[in-house]
Amino acid sequence: MTQANELAQQIYDLDEDVLEAQLGILAEEMGGDLTGQSAPRGVSVDSIDLDVGTRGVIPPGAIAIGQKVFNQVNAEAYKILCTPLGDESTRETLDKALEENYTKAAGMLAPVLVSSLGLAPAVAAIVASLIIKRISKDIAGGICSTWEKSLNISETSTTNEGSTQTS
Template structure:
């Protein structure tokens, strides 16, 4: 976990667009080499080619938007919400430190791996982006703030014609009423 926190601190130093482009770059690197899916691979920065920045930024957004929305459902919805983890994230959010942000990323990443099936490196990057976006607002409750960022990005990320296809994430099954 400490390794994830250290990597997350480095990722959190990037601005959102750089991190989003890194996410797009990482997804392409995973296609070329499955080794790029490991957390250890995040210790080596994958350069974002200048001419491809906009395409990689779009690719990163295509990965981030559905992953963030599905993670929100898992962590913050009344039906599937993990109230213990949401409470821990809330506590960390209130600390407003780089260390707390890294711990939030480290707490979110395993959920993204196990529940959404994301590769570890992508999960850490998506977790970092979630923390960056959620930490921007002034809401005291992380799920309320996260919901606001999802609503804002839904209107801002209208589909554009792009040569990069969106990444399909597995649907999370709704818990059955027993």
């Protein structure tokens, strides 16, 4: 378990641009199949390149692809956890985890994304870290109300196209 916690911390510590680039790279390598079934590399969290930010070379377009993938998955994840049909006990657990430790919250959210959306563990780990990073900036009021603000749900008719990009 300690090894998993250390990995979650390392992923969470990456810059948002690096996380988006990693998400874009994985999505391209997986041929757009975020479940990882078409590309074995995308199945494991070990496939995340934790040193990509230190090398300073991020493939052109990787961030844009990662942002697009994130916006789509982020909206779907929100629907699963924060709508009336969402899992209230998971939401409450995430709220408590956010009060304690952001890395712990990201580590708890990733398996939910794997089981609910069928994401590959590597994709889920990156998306969970990005979600928690973005909503942790203004967490007053709980995870769903803050998450909703980051999606601009009240201003748009669809969540897939209406989510904002922040970096």
